[in-house]
Amino acid sequence: MHRVFTVTLHGSGRRFDVAAGQTVLEAAQRAGIALPYSCRAGVCGSCKAILRQGRCAYPRNPPVALDADERAHHAILLCQAVPCGDLLIEAREVPSVEDVARRRLEVTVAAKWPLAPDVIGLRLQPAPGETRLLWLPGQYLDVLLPDGRRRPFSIANEARPDGAIELHVRHVAGGGFTGWVAGGLRVGDTLRIEGPLGTFVPREDSERPMLFMAGGTGFAPVKAIVEHFLGLGTRRSIEVYWGARSAADLYLRPLAEQWARQSPQLRFHPVLSDPEAAAAAGLRAGLVHEAVLADWPDLSGHDVYMSGPPAMIDAARHRFLAAGLPEERLYYDSFDYAPDVLTQILAGRAGIRGRIESGEW
Template identity: 50%
Template sequence: MTYQVRIEGTEHAFEAEEGENVIAAATRAGLMLPYSCRSGTCGTCKGEVIQGAIQYPDGLPPAIDADEEGEGKALFCQARPVSDLVIRVAEVREAGDIQPQRLPARVERVDDCAPDVRRVFLKLPRDKRMPFLAGQYIDILLRGGHRRSFSLANAPHDDELLELHVRHMPGGIFSEYVFTNMQAGALLRFEGPLGNFALREDSDRPMILMGGGTGFAPIKGIVEHALHIGVARPMHIYWGARSRQDLYLESLPRHWEKLHPSVDFTPVLSEPAPEDEWQGAQGFVHEQVLADYPDLSGYDVYMSGPPPMINAAREGFVAAGLPADRLFYDSFEPGRD
């Protein structure tokens, strides 16, 4: 059985198979709706059901409460239609020729850059290419139907190798492999590009870009793309980490700051080690942003990192005047084994 899903206020409509979530059905039809974690924890995909009914496979997801559900709100990464639907979403755009693909790739090299972070560089077959937007991610496809999501840390113009930043998660079925057995030449399969965390090139607003931990990866791709295409509006980059060793590519944003007058860089450590002799900003990274920018009404904000950081920052930034439609984020939900 299939259900028709129509997007209110547009000419867009698509079909969802029984048991298929709205985001997956829209993507299959060549449309991009807002989403990030795909696990119901970040709220990026939240919209409204105007007509029709949906159900969730495992009960109400974490990023929506019963009151919101009663008002017709829904998380479309989890919502399965059980009738034809009319929905309202904040953003819809045609994906054009940037469609997710399933591709093989070989590991070109693996670089240590912190005790628990490695950069993995993947090379596609000679006859393959994957167009993507700076900031999007891919899913590594593993045995048993498991997937692990990693942001692309390189910009689209620099796509000879795909760059991933992998944090070691003890017991993780993929990160354990990366940190123990992965060698150059290993073959992987992945699906991508995915997500719509990407630079809004049509904006003229100054940008604040905030990464937490390996959430620096998509920020790196976005900044490198912006500099490549000549974006001149101010970009203030914040990177939150525990100690100095966790700023695993600290020299890179400092290099951007030195070369480009439009770029500022502020690293923020939550637990600096005594040997760090840290004289910079301390605490939670989003609180440093708010201290520096108490009025965010005129900015675009891009942020990526763990859900607690995303949730706290989202609340604080909106309270500081940031329009909700000028906040773009990617929530790094850890894989569950």
């Protein structure tokens, strides 16, 4: 008989059981309680919570997303923390995603097209006999590979009656799956997927101005959420920052410019990190999160949504909080590699393996 511990959520008072060896996040998901997460590997920090009572271990990946100060203030990572007894934790619940069931289905590649030099657009349709997937704007899915590994991709559109799912897939150098998408994948091929996943979703219980920041293909979930708010006819002001290396990498710039033309409360800010490319295109140069901070040195009045490369997310997370943004109003998906790859990379780092096995973290 496996030992079972109980986790209580401070605030809502909801409780759920955790079987031996399970992480808090896995147990919450099994109990139908939505807590925030993104990478599921301990590196992005979106599942950060505060441990008020009890003790956890990290037998899988070390909690690299927590700095020493956060650990000293009893922060834990729900995707990696395994309880050593009953716990009382303070975590942000995301009840809106609890109503959407996660499931597996087969999809057919209905269209494949180049979006940018290293980005492919895919349109997936439920395979014959499958019912359409439902999701909230901003959520992602896992492509299930034949050997059991998974590869996460954000869904770039809202759920539609025809079941179409749009993905923006960047070809990662040395990447197995994205290399195959760029090369061998053909229209008519089938894929197995599981979704919806993630908690990067619209928060509609707010009247605050919204600021969106995307890096590269981080534009995919931002597109879905912005289109959702525009479809609702929101009157809240919307700033959309999109950072990329070159003008060609802002692969849907005409769409974002069209949002700005049609919606007086929305402003679009393209930013290029390559100064020569920026000068040639007549666009703003620099890092996109620096552009946000130059325009909004005080973020205390905003709700901020961001997605894209881990380096951008990590830098922006710290800087935006320092600019007065309350942590509970910063929503993000960090486009990390899949959990199996991150686990291998982390385990390969000198000195880490022994600490993982001892559960020292």
